[in-house]
Amino acid sequence: MPYRAQDIVPISEARARLTELSDEVVAGSEKLLTKNGAAYVAIVDAKKLDYYHALEEEHANLVLLTEAEIGLRELLAGRRVSSADLATVLAD
Structure with a gap:
């Protein structure tokens, strides 16, 4: 599944938006968190x-x-x- 631009989030931004990002993941998106511009971890539905x-x-x-x-x-x-x-x- 390719990631859309809005699904790639710097980890520094994710800290402030964790609840919002989690709700989007439960609704069907997957989020790729980056650290220093490189893929670091992903948020996926449980x-x-x-x-x-x-x-x-x-x-x-x-x-x-x-x-x-x-x-x-x-x-x-x-x-x-x-x-x-x-x-x-x-x-x-």
Whole structure:
């Protein structure tokens, strides 16, 4: 989602307008706060933040499942590592 000019706010200005900015965020905007002219933090609706966290967790689970599938395919193909070799790799 691209930010509009009014959604980019210096953090010094945000201090004075926090309630107003929060109301705009709840109404559907996202605010990007800047510090010394560079993006610093964002204000997003708490429900969206919960959704972002759920997506992040789901992505992590998909990555783990993919890695488990790769490992299982390796095992089924007979490609194994001895305990000694595994210990050596993990020690590095």
